[in-house]
Amino acid sequence: MKLFPVRLLLVAFLLAACATLATAQDSAVTAPIMPDPKLTPGDVLDVNLSDIQEHGYSKKVRNVPVAVKRQVYASYGITHWVTGEYEVDHLIPLSIGGSNSPRNLWPESYLTEPWNARTKDRLEYRLLVLVRSGKLDLHTAQQEIARDWIAAYKKYVGPDPVATKSRSRYPAGTGRAAGDASALQDEVPDTETTAPGAAPAQTQAAPSSATGEQGAQVWVNTKSGVIWKPGSRYYGKTKQGRYMNADEALKAGYHYAGGTGN
Amino acid sequence: MHSNQKLTRIIAGRTVSGTTQADNLLTLTFDDGSAMRVKVAAGYTNTAVAGDKIVKVQQQGTTLLLDMETGGPLKIDTAEATSSVMLRDKAGKLEYAD
Numbered sequence: 299m300k301l302f303p304v305r306l307l308l309v310a311f312l313l314a315a316c317a318t319l320a321t322a323q324d325s326a327v328t329a330p331i332m333p334d335p336k337l338t339p340g341d342v343l344d345v346n347l348s349d350i351q352e353h354g355y356s357k358k359v360r361n362v363p364v365a366v367k368r369q370v371y372a373s374y375g376i377t378h379w380v381t382g383e384y385e386v387d388h389l390i391p392l393s394i395g396g397s398n399s400p401r402n403l404w405p406e407s408y409l410t411e412p413w414n415a416r417t418k419d420r421l422e423y424r425l426l427v428l429v430r431s432g433k434l435d436l437h438t439a440q441q442e443i444a445r446d447w448i449a450a451y452k453k454y455v456g457p458d459p460v461a462t463k464s465r466s467r468y469p470a471g472t473g474r475a476a477g478d479a480s481a482l483q484d485e486v487p488d489t490e491t492t493a494p495g496a497a498p499a500q501t502q503a504a505p506s507s508a509t510g511e512q513g514a515q516v517w518v519n520t521k522s523g524v525i526w527k528p529g530s531r532y533y534g535k536t537k538q539g540r541y542m543n544a545d546e547a548l549k550a551g552y553h554y555a556g557g558t559g560n
Numbered sequence: 561m562h563s564n565q566k567l568t569r570i571i572a573g574r575t576v577s578g579t580t581q582a583d584n585l586l587t588l589t590f591d592d593g594s595a596m597r598v599k600v601a602a603g604y605t606n607t608a609v610a611g612d613k614i615v616k617v618q619q620q621g622t623t624l625l626l627d628m629e630t631g632g633p634l635k636i637d638t639a640e641a642t643s644s645v646m647l648r649d650k651a652g653k654l655e656y657a658d
Contacts (some may be wrong), residue, residue, distance in 0.1 A: 344646060349654045360566055360658035365621070366641055398642035398658060 331413045332448070333389050333404035337373050340390045340444030341402040347436050349395075350429065356392045362403065370403045382408055385415040389447070390440050391422040394429055412459040413448055416520070420459075421451040423523050424551035428454065455551055516544045516559065518552050525552050527559040561618040561625055568617045570647065570655050571596070579608040584639060593650030598624065599639040608634050 349355060367386045371379065387406040390396030406415045425443060428434035434454075442450045451459060517526040519536040525547050526533040532555070534541070542550075574590040581587070586598045586606055600606075601622060613629040621641050626634040638644035647656040 341643065343643065343657050345654060345657065352654065355654070358654055358656055360564070360642070360645075360656070363562075363641065399640060400642075402643075 331407065331410050332446075333406075334374070337400075338389050338404040339401055340440070341397045341399040342390055342395045342440055343397045345395045347429070350393070350426075350436065359392050360398060362386060362398050366398065366400060366403070370400055371405055373400065374405050376405055379405070384408065387415055387418065390444050391426070393422060393426045394436060394439050394443075396440070413451075417451065417459045418447055419523065420551045421447060421455050423553070424455050425450070427551065427553070456549060515541050516547055518542050518547050523552050524555045525559045526555055530555070530560050561620045561623070564617040564619040564624075567619075567645070567647070567656050567658075571614050571617060573613065575613045576608055576610050578610050579606055581606045586636065594647060594655065596645065596647045598636055598646075599644040601637040601639050604637045 343359070345355075370386050371377070371384075376384070384405040384407055386403050388396040388398075389402050389404060392398075396402050406418065408415050421443065425434065425439045429436050429439050442453070516528070517530075517533045517536070517539055518524070518541075519526065519532065519539045521536070521538040524532075525544070526536075542552075571590075574592055574594065576588055577591045578589045579587065580589075581600070581604075584600050584602060584604070586600045586604070586608075588596045588598070588608055590596070609628075609631055612631045614626050615629050616627040618625040618627065618633075622638045622644075624636040624638050624645065626636070628634060642658055645656070645658045646654070649655050
């Protein structure tokens with residue numbers, strides 16, 4: 299008899315937890331994929347191509363203050379969110395001169411498919427590569443991603459985004475910037491991985507044709523955007539990732555770890 | 561008031577050598593040739609004094625506070641909470657932006 303109230307409390311707790319999860323899923327379904335052009339038209343810093351081409355450029359830019367992130371959530375009418383649900387993202391990425399102004403920030407969902415914050419990261423990285431190499435004008439890149447980032451993705455990355463069931467490793471609203479190309483641009487060692495030798499969380503069978511050459515199968519850390527060749531330290535071993543054709547991986551905007559993938 | 565550690569690490573120890581304000585753009589130049597441009601709020605009046613050394617930078621909302629070695633802190637009202645401060649070195653190379 300004494301156990302009855304405890305069991306009742308436990309059942310009530312479980313029901314409340316299920317309700318919270320259901321709310322999070324519902325809000326993810328209705329989350330805005332595109333920013334509101336009135337709230338977030340895009341905004342840039344007074345920087346030029348040589349600034350952006352400088353190694354470590356994005357690290358010179360201040361992190362978005364927590365208060366500004368809260369302001370952005372509020373402006374979009376989002377009062378409650380759960381960890382990993384959104385990223386307060388730069389519409390025009392920091393890496394190609396976007397600013398920290400609220401006019402350049404919006405809560406971008408991690409959960410909508412296929413268009414989400416991770417998908418946009420690939421576009422950001424692709425644009426950075428094109429701009430840095432001089433193949434795309436900086437101003438054009440800024441304008442195109444601000445106008446319609448999905449159209450820009452289809453134009454510069456490819457028509458079919460790869461579905462990404464990944465979540466932020468940073469709690470929402472903590473003030474920790476997460477996931478734009480600025481985090482990728484200076485990456486050489488793959489620091490977002492499990493320890494060497496550890497099994498990947500999402501296990502896939504290694505392809506039998508893996509040779510590490512162009513056109514062969516490589517391992518892509520889908521979180522960091524880094525490509526690992528067969529035999530390299532993190533090949534098939536990162537927490538998030540998948541085997542891909544090397545050409546397709548490069549076309550999608552991924553890049554070789556340390557420039558070689560070895 | 562929150563400490564702006566990123567900017568403090570770069571600018572602490574530099575001495576203000578001159579200041580100019582044109583409309584809403586305040587420029588502080590330093591003894592090493594670097595220059596910090598700040599978009600200031602409408603109506604802001606510059607009170608920076610040349611010859612003083614920066615010790616620490618604090619920032620919250622639209623207030624940028626430069627703690628100086630001898631004089632009192634220099635309070636600057638920025639145009640926005642972000643995207644208002646840019647520091648370049650003598651050669652024009654970007655050192656900091658917000």
